[in-house]
Amino acid sequence: MQTTLGRTLHALGLTLVILFTMFPFYWMVTSSLKDQSDLLASPPVWLFVPTLEHYGEIFADQKVVNAVINSLIVSVSTTALAVLLGAPAAYALARFEFRGKQDLWFWFISNRMISPIVLALPVYLLALQVKLLDTHLVLILIYLTFNLPIVVWICTDQFRSIPKELEQAARLDGANQWIIFRKIYVPLGIPGIAVSAIFSFIFSWNELLYALVLTRRTVQTAPVIATSFMSGYELPWGKIMATGTVIVLPVIIFALLVSKHMVRGLTMGATK
């Protein structure tokens, strides 16, 4: 009795939370499939004949296609670099003692304490000086400064949980540091690497502030384009919603692909 009631309440609570968090998403996707009159109808219509008109429109728009490509280039490069650079750094932090380790550790998160807007102007001036404005590289570099600490933090934690004896056994087996990292730490640290890659990808994909500040025409990213629709006299809701849906999709696909690596218990059987 008690448990049935408890379970019902539990389910009800969960449903509410899901409805609440998913509703904007639902609204965005359905809106992107409505035609202009359904969109502006008041009260809102729940049943309508779906249309792909807005999608046709945005994919015909070279600007949108380019923006998605730009976003992909920037996010994929950032994520790949963050993992390639961050994972070895995490290994070092997890397993070696060296001078200044604690300071480095703190420094890694300290740059997340500063509000991004504070740095926007200095970064803009810097980019201007080195003539990197409106390039993929400048976005990749600035996103790296945000993502590397996350990758390093998550991976360090993950690597620390790998029994030290494995590394020692491998050393006795004749493996050098690099092989130990590649053959022991990377395969066993995959869950952490996957999580940090997802974070890194989502951040780079959705970032708006620096993308606005540091780009002009050529490398505008998807979020920038989505907001740019709002600048005219009219609000092309359907187009904005369709763009929004297109923007969300790659993140979901990436997260789904990577999430199957986010499993626990990889080190089971190593010890005891």
Place this chain on the structure above:
Amino acid sequence: MSFLRLDNVVKRYGDHKVINGVSFGAEKGEFVVFVGPSGCGKSTLLRMIAGLEDITEGDVSIDGAVVTNVEPAARQVAMVFQSYALYPHMSVFENMAFGLRMVKTPQPEIERRVKEAARILQIEPLLERKPRQLSGGQRQRVAIGRAIVRNPKLFLFDEPLSNLDAELRTQMRVEIARLHRDIGATMVYVTHDQIEAMTLADRIVVLRAGLVEQVGAPTELYDNPANTFVAGFIGSPKMNFLTGTVTAAETGRVMVANANFVGGSLVIRPRRGGVPKVGDMVIVGLRPEHLDLASPTPALQLRTDFAENLGGATQIYTQPKDGEMITIVAQGRPKITPGETLTVGVAPEYVYLFDERGVAV
């Protein structure tokens, strides 16, 4: 010169001295066991031989070459960890092949050697499994297999059986003994289980707080312990100790007074020929298995506390008039009533004598 030599080896963590100058040699093919209480530095010493731990002072040499500053892999030693330390993401085959792959062994040779080791350890049907799909005993076999395939100069075992249950432990102990007999390699084995030490070792090194207390064959340590620490550590159940005062002494005959002795004193023949002074405090050591309930010449009178029936033998715990509990191991199932006073005999050659500081005399 010994195959494995430790020369005054010291290990310090900061100011904390963990190994206090250990010197020791093991011959080729010898099975050496390090025993000692928890925290005495057995693992540390073993890991220093392996090269996993820096050596603060002193030298380690293997097969005539000083390896103090040589990389672990180049020392050609293999180690079996207490926690097995199998690579969890690799199959049993790959676990064993890993070391061979590191030295670029050709594939057919790898297969031959892994199969051979698997045959010796009877794990052939498990080669494709992952460690998590194995039982504790099987994991330990794989860990040993990983050591065998590399054909190392020296095997190091760090309490390899302590995670196993009693039955499996006995079985694996026999297998390790057989393995040593079959491949004849030099092995250093760490344990705090003195049965493992007694049964496996050619020579036992007894450690306490980073120092070697005594080195010798198991029977030698049992018969002739250098001090009360070794005497108490080797043998199970533990040796009983009684303190007494010397009332008369001449070469080969020492009379010791203690209230538990029949007639108040006992004549002891010191095994090491020492002659303590009259009036000295001494410690008398008696092994539980040497105390005889049926002896025609009783030596001690003890009040029974309780008895444990082990089936074939009985352990009797008695409370002496002073000092700690005295254990007696009697064969069969003698009738014992708690509170009863027992008269117990002991053959003179089985009485151990130590001076006040615990050093054998």
